[in-house]
Amino acid sequence: MLTARGVVRRSLPFAALLILASALSLSVGPSGLGLADLVSGSALARTVILGLRLPRLIAGVAAGLSLSACGVVFQGVLGNPLAEPFVLGVAGGAAAAACLAMLAGLPPLACGVAAFAGAALTTLAVLGLGRRGGQVSAAMLLLAGIVANTFFAALIMLATSLASEERLYNIILWLYGDLGRPGLAGALAALAAGLAATILFVARSRRLNLLAAGGEDAADLGLDVGRERLVFYLAASLATGAVVATCGLIGFVGLIVPHMVRLALGSDHRALIPAAALAGAAFLVLADLAARSLFAPLELPVGIVTAFLGAPFFALQLRRRGLTW
């Protein structure tokens, strides 16, 4: 039987992994400065590590934990092993809305609100489209995600065609998923939204178990299925919107990490969500480390790295288990 202590015990290895990844991320960079230089009081080390690497680390943690936790939640609520914010088009909806807000020259907070609205509306639209006769069909849902992504890609292309050259450059760098852009304030805002959503997910994770196991039949176990789903969708939209508004499009984190953690911990969402959040944060921090080390001193947006890892992973999952568990 699962207890609070059991959840902590199962999360510990992932927490250790995150601490390790964070230390590594703060220590490595083209300048060659490390944590030892910071301790010895070097002003340059202070600027580089606390001014550049730390905000980047926080952005990575925020994006990784949010996207991974949202992946677990979408997979659980929808009973679909391939569901995650990017594949469902939810991240795309957030990106398109934020892109239009940026084009209109709105401040970052307004862009964040637009991203949340875009994510929430897309979630409801994609689920509406994927629902057939009261049942959400796994195949229909993924097709609905393709429709949404295609539409939002067109919208983003439209927005970028209309943008001035300077804005275009900013929009494109943001869109590719760059953790260096948000800065400390943006990263902290995204972290706050991600943590809030994750705490809500954990608090309702016993109910998520019922939804994941029973779908509509969870009503017979005493669950208000419609209301519960809506709460999960809105919280997941909030977290996804915050990540997209600050860090751009980072795909497949919500697919790769939850599957790995499920293999290790099983299906109980009370243990799965905190562990997947920690693992997602560690994964993205490491992916970003790779993104800025591979072609150093040139830095790649981390979204490119996750896409290169995620697309084959998606194909493998599709091949191995199709659309069922």
Place this chain on the structure above:
Amino acid sequence: MVTPAAVQPILEADGLVFAYPEAAPLIRGVSLSVAPGEVAGLCGPNGSGKTTLLRLLSGRLRAGAGTVRLVGRAVSELSRPEVARLVGVVSQNGHVGFPFSALEVVLMGRAARSRKLFDTEADLIAAREAMELTETLDLAEAPFGHLSGGQRQRVLIARALAQTSGDGPRLLLLDEPAAFLDLKHQLGMCELLWRLAAERGLAVLAVWHDLDLAARFCHRLLLLHEGRLVAVGKPAEVLTPATLEAVFGVTVSVSPDPATGSLRVSPLGRGPVT
């Protein structure tokens, strides 16, 4: 078989009418009641509205007219957890998504009884007791998806028992619990339901396709035809050749089984087309 009479019914339905939007009515005025300790069988041809009726009785669907009462209270005024503490449902497909273990599945039945995030010691005791009753305790750690059809049904009944466990009255609604089961497991399922009613005072209302099993293991049968109950009573009163021919559209012979003494229904041929 003696029907437990003169007991306050746990479930009472009165004048139920239901139609899906822009469709012909499926349930056209059904009234029934089920008492503690009673095994009632709901029979009828495909499409007669059996599953829909069960969903109305468990409050999953809202009736267009009529009322459902659980221990005297209107189901529409009870919250989902309140209904779940009184009524356990075992639906037909018995699907459980994700590789949860059998024990985890049974423990899910306890969610309606507690607002806590984690299962308590009491939850575990109730789950184990329910699994013992349904002879599934040795499967506790097995992944639900790896179990046979009969084992899954018994685990889901254990979940319904854990969900409704307590001193108060409780009702089990089952949609074709014997479907997909072989002879031995069909018999085991029926004996289990019979035992739960007799020993634990559960009220059981189950949908049956197999009229012979229904005749043998139900105190009372309710025959549903085109959204109406056309016959209600002891098996011998309901399973008459005339009634069955009118409802199923085939001529049948009904005779007591020499070994068990309960009624057996044998289809003879197509009846007059009406």
